[in-house]
Amino acid sequence: MNIKSNRKSAERRFIAFSLTPILIIFAVFSVVPIVWGILLMFYNYSPLNANSPFVGFANFKQMLHNEIFLISFKNTFKFVLIAIPVNLVLTLAVALGIKGIRSRLWRNVFRTFFFLPCIAPLSGSALIWTAMLKQNEGLFNIVLERIGLDAVNWLNDPSMAMISIIMMTLWADIGYNIILFGAGLDSIPDMFYEAAKLDGAGPWRSFASVTLPLLSRTSVFVVIMTSISYFQMFPQFQIMTNGGPMNQTSVLALDIFNNAFSYMNMGYASAIAFVLLVMILIVTLIQLRLGRVQWEY
Structure with missing residues (x-):
């Protein structure tokens, strides 16, 4: 009895120490x-x-009358609602394509290839994309002109600036979800696909009836983590456009940074950060609720 008690006590001390x-x-x-x-x-x-007077909820009232905050709030949801669905569709399609490769070596090669941009710092990737998207000597416009198309003002056109940032974000970020979806696809037992094939199901029917349902837990995790990440996106918005043109790429994370470190209004910036925190929490809880699954295999 003493030996068991001493062992449990030692385990507790080890856990506490660790x-x-x-x-x-x-x-x-x-x-x-x-x-x-x-x-x-x-x-x-x-x-x-020197003085920091207590203002209660005045910072929150200021938000409701602050045009930049309202625009940033709208742009944040615009970015999230466009980028996340495109990310999910693209990464799942690529993961399915990689899974279809028979050679394990080539599967790993392609996964590594798509994951490489994730290794680079997001700020560094944003600088490179800013250079490639320049109107006059940028790589994108050089290619467009070579094939006979007009150059695009990627970062200074209000209708193209957000699209340009979304393109850069997808390029830099899809590697994570490709790996996650790939792991989820690899965990689905082959017997389900064999049973669907015996029932006469084709590729699309197998995807809808087997792959998507059995991938639901992975999908919930991917959606939640991507949503949390995209709501907080900041480096590319500051480096590529700094909120412009005409505040069309101003998002809440950038608004927080500007108020805290450019205008030194940290009380107001903290209030915006709290709103962003609540937004992320609500979206995450909704996704957990809607994505709840009750099966195992």
Whole structure:
């Protein structure tokens, strides 16, 4: 009895010893900044001012009358509602194509090829794409002119700026979801496809009746993680357009940065950050609810 008790006590000490540093780091770099940000949103705080008066919900009232915030709010949802569906369709199609390759070596080669852009820092990728999308000497327009088409003002045309950023984001980000969808597809037992084939199901019927239902858990995870990531996208918006032209690419993350570090209005920036946090939380809970599955195989 004493041996079991000593063993359990040693296991508890080991767990406490292992987790304590992780919990301390998490508290210092995650919990404390979140709590501090929530407190700041009730104050008119600026590091340039000696006084930081309590203003209650005045920062939230200011949002409702701030044109930049309203535009950023709309643009954030516009970006998310366009980029995420395109990302999911594209990555699932590529993952299915890679799964159809018989050679394991070539499957790994293609997965590595699509994942390579994810290794590069997003800011570095944004700089490269900014150079390629220049109106006069950019690679994209050089190609268009060579094939007889007119050059496009990718980053300075209000109708094209958001599309350009979405293109860059998809190029830089699809590798993650291709790997995740690939892992989900590999985990589906072949016997389900064999049974569907015996029932006379073709490729499209097998995809709709076998692949999609059995891939639902992976799909829920992919949608949630992509949504959280895309709501917080920032580097490409600042580097490629800095919110322009005419605020058509201004998003909430960029608005938070500008108010906090350009205008030093950190109380108002904290209030916007809290709104963004609540938005992400609500969207995540809705996705978890709608994507709930009750099966196992």
